[in-house]
Ligand SMILES: *[C@@H]1O[C@H](CO)[C@@H](O)[C@H](O)[C@H]1NC(C)=O
Ligand SMILES: *[C@@H]1O[C@H](CO)[C@@H](O)[C@H](O)[C@H]1NC(C)=O
Ligand SMILES: *[C@@H]1O[C@H](CO)[C@@H](O)[C@H](O)[C@H]1NC(C)=O
């Protein structure tokens with residue numbers, strides 16, 4: 001089970017999901033399969049992970065029992081115990097020759113735009129760096145047989161879908177991805193002169209919520225779309241009830257949307273049945289311009305010691321306040337800082353294999369400095385998620401034991 005074999009990377013419209021492992025839990029009363037899905041969403045998109053063990057719905061707690069082979073392989077039986085007291089997000093990037101977890105270019109479902117290796121990126125630090133928290137080490141695990149992972153509806157073009165569902169057959173596990181960049185609902189309303197106009201309903205949870213509410217594990221994320229022109233200008237865009245604000249500050253809109261989300265979670269999610277996680281903002285690194293004005297990150301190196309998160313702080317503070325106002329416990333995957341070190345992890349000019357005539361002339365012009373190469377940085381988010389699930393389970397075990 002713990003073989004460091006290849007694992008699949010699955011990529012929905014800017015979404016990627018990966019299954020790390022499954023645990024079989026022989027418990028006294030019943031035996032059931034439990035699996036862990038590790039997931040990440042790409043920068044500009046929000047996604048939900050609905051995580052559904054196929055056997056035995058109604059499992060309520062994340063019960064303990066770590067596959068001993070996983071632990072032996074990591075060389076420490078205290079591994080999981082160490083995780084429980086460790087700040088997973090405080091650490092450094094170190095080169096590890098055993099990385100990445102799957103051969104670069106081996107995964108057929110990674111989007112071309114993130115498949116940097118296949119697109120000719122010559123260096124390899126970007127997939128050989130491992131996140132090392134100061135107080136512990138992240139456990140690793142991966143899917144053994146990629147051919148037993150597939151899209152449930154046989155869709156190949158899942159990038160265009162609002163949701164997709166990946167089956168990990170060997171583990172009795174399904175990972176569903178829902179594209180909902182704001183968490184709240186995009187809307188249309190009529191102008192004074194009768195023409196249709198796009199708005200964002202700050203007071204209404206995404207209509208997809210009905211579909212993911214029954215998942216065992218939910219992972220939310222929202223971020224970059226709150227920096228786009230419409231959202232940051234906030235003119236005649238944000239709506240509550242029938243009221244469209246002529247102007248509303250984006251941070252206030254963000255706060256209201258997140259509050260709507262928090263209320264929905266509190267009203268609809270039973271924390272005894274469903275674990276809720278929220279993955280933080282992943283920074284982009286354009287220098288000398290923005291994504292549409294010549295911003296670059298080509299050949300940037302990762303930074304080791306200092307990052308400036310001030311740009312993100314106001315939104316992170318909103319998140320923090322919303323979490324504290326909720327009754328449902330939310331595990332916060334605080335990846336903003338560790339990700340901000342990784343200037344080198346973006347596709348930059350390796351976002352495409354075949355460039356257009358125009359792009360060939362100016363290959364440095366249009367760079368992607370907000371999404372991530374795969375293998376690469378998002379694999380580490382998945383390792384963090386995995387560690388978070390393990391320690392949640394360990395905490396539950398301790399509480400049950402007491
Ligand atoms: C992977 O699964 C496929 C389909 O079930 C099977 O044919 C193949 O032998 C498996 N490969 C390995 C290495 O187990
Ligand atoms: C309706 O008003 C919007 C601005 O509110 C304007 O952009 C649009 O052109 C108008 N449409 C017509 C048909 O007058
Ligand atoms: C960060 O590292 C660089 C070189 O690696 C060094 O010059 C600089 O002083 C360091 N800054 C801090 C705050 O440690």
Ligand SMILES: *[C@@H]1O[C@H](CO)[C@@H](O)[C@H](O)[C@H]1NC(C)=O
Pocket residue numbers: 089320332334336337338
């Ligand atoms: C998240 O991590 C950063 C360091 O990367 C730290 O400064 C911040 O306090 C953390 N936030 C929370 C809510 O733990």
